Amino acid sequence: MFQPFKTDPSRRQFLQLAAIAGVSAGIAACSVGGSSHGGNTVRVGFGSTRGGAFNLDPAGPNRLYEALAALYGYVAVLDDRYQPQPDLVTDWTMSTDATRWSFEVRGNVGFHDGRRLTSSDIAYTLKRVLDPATGSAGASLLSPSLDPSGVTTPDPRTLRLELKAPNSNLAATLASYQFGIIADGSGSEIAKTGIGTGPFKLEKFPPGGTVVLSRSDSYWKGPALLEELHFTPIADAGARVNALLANQVDLLYSDSLAPADLARVQAASGCRVVRVPSGTWDVIVMNCAAAPFSDVRVRQAFKAVVDQQQMLDVVLSGHGRVADNNPVAFNDPLRASAPSIRNIPRAKQLLAEAGYPNGIDVTLDVAPYTPTFLPLAQAYQQQAAEAGIRITLRQHSADNYVAETFGKANLYLDYWGPRPAAQVLNEVFFTGSVSNESHWSNSEFDNLLNQARATTDPAGQKTLYAQAQRMLADDGGAIIPVFEDIGRAVRTNVVNFPGKNQPDARPDYHTLALS
Structure with a gap:
């Protein structure tokens, strides 16, 4: 017997109302939006310990984590109670012994290159994560309960997983960053193309330089409020703060601040600090x-x-x-x-x-x-x-x-x-x-x-x-x-930057905006 996924109606209604209110406020604030550097663009400064050798493969060991939520969608996302909510699927069911799962794939989702999302894309993504050649940390989350042979697609809208061992946490597992959904057969190029179903698509990816993403007007939730996102690697923490104060970046991604830097940001004109438990x-x-x-x-x-x-x-x-x-x-x-x-x-x-x-x-x-x-x-x-x-x-x-x-x-x-x-x-x-x-x-x-x-x-x-x-x-x-x-340092004209604790600390790039 299968147990259907059920969303708490009051919670669902609350989230819908909050989203509508937040997006409406963002649009109002950004109707004449822009920034001091020109254009409706947010520039993100992030730390890189990989010598510039990061890439756009969500499953790989050197992924540009800071941009994954902008480029990719997921089977599920976690709410602030650590509970999985549907993203690229509309529903799922689990057998009473937690060995069989069925997912209903959302029907109005497209990839950045125009391809339409089907169950085959999700199946391919999961099998690729499980492949030892991928070197994905996600394999340790899936492999104890799932083999590639257990992944089937009866039709374009249905994904079925027959597990070798029970896993009642499977839906939450698929919300992990390694499981960003990519198109069937695209694994050999994904590290450079970043083609996903997220609110932004890749424009420029110079080795070790600033990664430029542009708004995807075909995003299934509607176009993002920003036109572009720029991700610039700045390895040294102090240098990142200096870049913010010099108006070279607009926000520091999930960055902790030293007390001295915290005081500098708080005292600087045009900057603020968002403290997030x-x-x-x-x-x-x-x-x-x-x-x-x-x-x-x-x-x-x-x-x-x-x-x-x-x-x-x-x-x-x-x-x-x-x-x-x-x-x-x-x-x-x-x-x-x-x-x-x-x-x-x-x-x-x-x-x-x-x-x-x-x-x-x-x-x-x-x-x-x-x-x-x-x-x-x-x-x-x-x-x-x-x-x-x-x-x-x-x-x-x-x-x-x-x-x-x-x-x-x-x-x-x-x-x-x-x-x-x-x-x-x-x-x-x-x-x-x-x-x-x-x-x-x-x-x-x-x-x-x-x-x-x-x-x-x-x-x-x-x-x-x-x-x-x-x-x-x-x-x-x-x-x-x-x-x-997390002490997130941002320019004061950046709005809708998350101020509540989220289990995976991802910003919502879809609603991020400039005033």
Whole structure:
């Protein structure tokens, strides 16, 4: 028996009314819109740690994440309660055992090149994500329950998924950024063409330079309010702020601001800061595949030295929340964790038991990619010293940081945007995931995630995810002291920029506008 997707009528009506009101206000504000640099264009400054080697493939490892929501549509999108809502489909049904799913594909959607969306395009997208040759982090979310052979298209409007293992979270999974829908057979060119079904289409994509998108007048929700979006990579966080103050960019994408930069933006004429409570988390990654972090006692010692409240106060000036070594967002209904209490004697004892009675010397790799990285590294260096953990900071350039450290260094900083519990636990910590940067592997943890994915009982699922979170916090290779509020710096003439917390932190480019 299939269970139909149902939308809360009051919620649906509220969203419709809010959207109508917001769009109407945006049109009124922008009827004579434009900007000081000419044209109805918003210029986005974003950080790039990939040496300019980003591309437009939503499934790939070097995607230009900041532009994905402008170029692509998805099977589903998440609302502010982490619940999936239809996007490129109008409805879905799930069998009572969560092994069969059926999706009704929206009929009025076109790609930027004029092709019409069919179920074959969605099927192709999913199979491509599952293909190991694609190297997609999305494969770790789908492959435990779906093989390519389980993807079928009975007709152009129907997609069916026959799962090899139950997955009650499938609709929410398909809202992840890796599952941007591309046209059947377009995978070999998508990294350069960016042809999707989103509100903007690609105009210019110079290597390492400013990416220019123009409004797609055939977008199924109606034309966007802006004519163009420009995405300019600026690796250094301070340089991005300078570009905003010099009116070279109009907004900084999901950017955290150092206190000094925050004060500069707030004091500057024509600029403002939007503070958004967020599940974005900074992490000190320990490589569990190599000594000394292959020893759980060392990992636990390195966690036990952390004074989370001090980091929150000193590094973030109080703009955030303690995280307790748990990446599941503070406002996720599935979050469950125990407080992580600083314990220096315990850290020393664990190090001694692991063979380091006189302390340990390690190198922590860091770069000024975000304003929080260096202050957090310095705060951790000072806190850890009390337990005999002697840390040398090795600084990299922001532009090459990921290439030089990701999955390679023994101890380094990274950060992740908010993701629903099922996604972040599978994507970043499941054994074998391409995004498992700590190389942590725990079969009991993996089994808990598999069981949680299979159950259709909400209470039982919450219990299983809670057990997984506590296991990760205790045994895993991630030191996660804080969630940081997103300080989005924008020019004052940018309107409809999101001011509420969204699980995936995507701006709505369809309604983004200039006053």
